[in-house]
Amino acid sequence: MSKPVILCVDDERVILESLRTQLRTAFGDRYLYETAESAEEALEIIDEFQQDSTEIIVIVSDWLMPRVRGDEFLVQVHQRFPKGLKVMLTGQADEAANLHRCLYKPWHSEELVETIRSGLSSEGS
Template sequence: MSKPVILCVDDEKLVLQSLKTQLKSAFGDAYFYEVAEDPDDALEVIDELNEDELSIILIVSDWLMPGMKGDEFLVRVHQKFPNIVKILLTGQADESAIARAQREANLHCCLFKPWSEAELVAAIKSGLSQPG
C-alpha cells in the first residue's frame, strides 16, 4: 500500500517550502507531501491523487488566496472527501470564515501565521489521531 498524502496549499512559495521542510523533519518518510499554490491547483492535485488511488489524509490551507478563500476551498473538499483532516493556516482570516470552515468543512483547527513548528506538528498529530 502506498503512503498517505499531506497537501499544503498557500499562494506564497516560501510558506509552502517551510511547511514541507517542517513536515519532513517531523514525520520523515511516513507520508508523501504535496503542495499547491492556489485552490484551483489544489483541487486538480486532489483529483489526480484520487485517480492514482493515493489517499490524502490531511490538508493545511492558507485562507487569503487569489481566486478562492481557504474556507470556500475546504468546504468544497469536504463535500467530496469528508474524511480528510482540514487545518486552516492564516495571517488574517476573519472569525466568520473560521466559523464557516468549522461548520461546513469540519475544520480540525486554525493556526495563525507566523506559526511554530511545534504548533503545526501538534495540530497534525491531533488531527490524525482522531477516529476517521
C-alpha cells in the same frame, strides 16, 4: 500501495517550502508531501491522487488566496472527502469549512505538528 499524502496549499512559495520542511522533519518518510499554489491547483492534485487511489489524509490551507479563499476551498474538499483532516493557517475562518483547527500565521512548527498528530490520532479512534 503508496504512502498517504499531506497537501499544503498557499499562494506563497516560501510558506509552502517552510511547511514541507517542517512536516518532513516531524514525520519523516511516513507521508508524501505535496504543495499547491492555489485552490484550483490543489483540486487538480486531489483528483490525480484520487484516480491513483492515493489517500490525502491532511490538507493545510491558507485562508487568503487569489480567486478562491481557503475556507471556500476546504468546504469543497469536505464535501468530497469528509474524513480528511483540514487545518487552516490564518486568523479568519468559516465554520462551514469543517476545520480540525485554525492556526495563526506566523505559526510555530510544534503547534502545526501537534495539530496534525492530534487530528490523525482522533481520526483513528
